Amino acid sequence: MRRKRLCEDPCPIARSLDVIGDWWSLLIVREALHGTCRFSDFQQRLGLARNILSARLRKLVEQGVLETRPSAERSDHNEYHLTAKGRGLEPVLRALYAWGKENLFAAETASAA
16 A cells, blocks of 8 residues: 655644655664764664665655765765755654653563562
8 A cells, every 4th residue: 555645744743754754764863873884784783685675765865864884895886965954844843752762661671569
């Protein structure tokens, strides 16, 4: 089934989800915020299939969240770096982190006590 496109939706939340609305994309941005820039490092840290990682990176580049730059170490490789648009997602990830910590780990903390 093909996913519905939300790029023309009047709601900013819907349009945002059209760009970064799957968990792999947000986890890629999280890793990029921590300095990951090589394909192999994204793959190792996230444990995701090459084809899925490749598709998500391509989409994030097309949407202007990431940009590719030649690797300083190997001229035949590119690296992925956050753009200003991509770095703008940091508060979103911080909010998700805080929400998850507060709401999804409470049961574990209570049962451990």
